[in-house]
Each structure stands twice: as C-alpha cells, then as structure tokens.
Amino acid sequence: MNPVVALRRPFRSSRPVVVAMALAGSLLVIGCASTGPNSANARPVLYPNATFNRLGEAQAQAEVNACMSRAVAAGLSPTQSNNEVGRRAGEGAATAGVASAIGALITGRGGEGVLRAGAAGAAVGGSAGAVSGAFHNDRPNPVYRNFVQRCVAEKGLELIGWN
Numbered sequence: 001m002n003p004v005v006a007l008r009r010p011f012r013s014s015r016p017v018v019v020a021m022a023l024a025g026s027l028l029v030i031g032c033a034s035t036g037p038n039s040a041n042a043r044p045v046l047y048p049n050a051t052f053n054r055l056g057e058a059q060a061q062a063e064v065n066a067c068m069s070r071a072v073a074a075g076l077s078p079t080q081s082n083n084e085v086g087r088r089a090g091e092g093a094a095t096a097g098v099a100s101a102i103g104a105l106i107t108g109r110g111g112e113g114v115l116r117a118g119a120a121g122a123a124v125g126g127s128a129g130a131v132s133g134a135f136h137n138d139r140p141n142p143v144y145r146n147f148v149q150r151c152v153a154e155k156g157l158e159l160i161g162w163n
Helices: 003-033 050-055 057-073 084-106 112-136 142-154
Strands: 044-047 158-162
Touching: 044 057, 044 142, 050 057, 057 142, 142 158
Parallel strands: none
Antiparallel strands: 044 158
16 A cells, blocks of 8 residues: 555544534534623623612613614614625635645646635635624624613713623
8 A cells, every 4th residue: 555645544534523623613613702791792891870860770771772773773773784794705716726726736636626625725725714704793893882882871871891
C-alpha cells in the first residue's frame, strides 16, 4: 500500500467527526454571544429614581413596554437588518474557494484537482458564511433604542443601559 494513501485514510474517516465538533463549538460560542447588552433581545434597565420608586417596578416596566410598542408602531425594529446572511455567504464562498484552490496547487493536485478543491471550498465556505450571517443578523437597532430611551425619559424614568 502506498504510504501517502495510508496516511490520508484515517484523516478522511475522521473528517465528519471533526466538522461536527467544530460546528457544535461554534454554535455554543455564538449562542452565548447572542445575549446581553449588544443583543437585539436586550431590554432597558431602569435606574430606581424617584419616579421609579413612586410608580413601582411593575408599573415602570409597563411604561417601558409601552415605549417599546410605540417604537414598533413608528416603524422601527429592535433588530438592524442589512442582508448579513447573503454578504457573509459570498465572503465565505470566495475566501474558502480561493484558499482551497491555492492549497491544491501547492500540494501538486493541478488541473481538475484544483477545480474540485476550489468548488468544494466554495461550497463549504458559502455554507459557513450563511450560517454565520444568520447568527449575526441579531444586531440592535440604535434608532429603536434611542426612541425607547427618549420615550422612557419623557415619562420621568431613567434608562441606564440595556441587558
């Protein structure tokens, strides 16, 4: 048996396992990053000033909810949409496709091997970019947040951040 072929076989058989582990790790990291103050799902945090204390927490939160509803009624969205999925898919496809083709040239797979490696790399990179874009599409809309903050301030409440 050719020693080069013998070395490649274990890698090929373990490739799906490695890909699955990398995907699971990425999803875990992305899931943790999609919460907190920089998430579009964040809610306003109020400072317990005199108005807050007079209204009570339940009524103060009701006022915040009313401001959030007013922002949506005004045509604003908590998320900032900018076709992130398509952009990242294209970037991933281009980057991985070129890198795979160059790798094939370096390893001496010339001709059809370069095209096959480039196409496979583009498919994988495009898929990874699309998934990445889908997760990054959850960006907060600063105009929506400013609207809510101003509305809350007009009610005498103090917004100190988003969480």
